[in-house]
């Protein structure tokens with residue numbers, strides 16, 4: 459399986475144009491440093507399940523309660539995914555049908571809120587996700603966002619401020635989760651605030667689920683009514699989302715006294731038939747095997763190494779004079795802060811990409827530049843860690859990043875050399891879903 463000559467043998471024959479494009483993308487993802495914090499490398503097993511004949515099955519409904527016949531087998535597959543998700547996260551209830559993270563979040567709203575309700579979340583420029591109430595998203599159009607975010611000076615969340623906003627605005631739900639916050643999220647403190655104002659507390663762990671599984675980030679499950687997630691980011695699953703929840707709704711009397719359904723049931727009904735039709739059984743099968751892969755000591759070591767690598771990279775960059783939002787990282791991601799530089803986040807992200815370091819430009823707390831320019835660059839370690847990289851490799855990566863940043867006026871000369879070094883360097887590693895061994899050691 460590790461040989462590219464065996465990849466997609468049918469597609470190669472029937473659609474050489476598409477085959478060539480996929481090969482090109484494979485080449486790009488094996489010769490550059492994949493440092494987009496939300497990306498990773500799914501395993502061969504996950505890819506096989508995703509590409510299996512389960513793609514053919516229609517099975518609207520839930521295990522043992524379907525609207526189609528012939529679902530004896532897929533019932534077992536979905537139940538396997540549900541049971542493994544519950545076990546992995548210690549959750550009372552799991553729904554594995556959301557097509558992706560954004561639909562999962564849509565279902566979270568529909569399970570407990572009515573249009574027009576107030577929701578506390580971080581705006582996109584402050585590190586939140588579109589679905590946490592941002593104005594151009596359904597969540598900002600159908601619900602009223604009460605914004606909170608990191609302090610512009612420190613880049614850290616300030617709980618005195620968050621509590622004050624919550625008490626004044628009394629949102630019905632609080633989102634805790636981010637796409638670009640490098641520090642720990644203290645769910646326990648959010649839970650205290652939510653309880654004071656009778657708000658639902660929801661964690662969105664799309665980015666950091668692997669750290670939670672590894673036990674190197676606080677666990678939201680005991681503190682939150684619902685936990686939503688993607689599975690294709692740090693967990694290395696197929697592209698999909700899932701929702702964990704408590705069985706009972708602690709505010710049933712207060713907000714849902716007329717409903718005969720508990721919270722778990724309302725989550726399920728929000729996903730199907732509320733928002734979606736037939737579940738993607740090929741994806742759910744891939745989720746099942748991803749949950750199995752994640753429930754191992756090997757994965758827990760991986761998650762811990764992701765955080766250790768990010769910390770080491772952060773320290774190496776700061777030692778070289780590069781500033782980081784929030785003063786460093788506790789997670790898998792760092793945000794390089796170029797607020798005081800002449801060049802922008804976009805300039806640096808493009809320069810790094812030319813050198814073979816693929817990240818994205820990103821707003822930093824207190825940013826004075828526009829969202830399509832920004833002063834920040836977001837980088838993450840999940841994919842590099844999946845290749846087997848550790849602290850010594852992070853040292854090298856820091857050196858390359860620094861070299862590009864110090865030569866922003868001189869990119870034509872510097873980037874081709876760095877890019878060649880990185881391509882050679884990547885060749886020393888196995889890559890999940892692409893090759894089992896480094897080509898050099900074959």
Ligand SMILES: *Cc1c(COP(=O)(O)O)cnc(C)c1O
Nearest residue numbers: 558559560587636637662664688
């Ligand atoms: C990625 C992400 C999502 C949405 O996931 P999609 O699968 O892209 O829809 C939701 N919330 C957070 C915090 C994310 O990082």
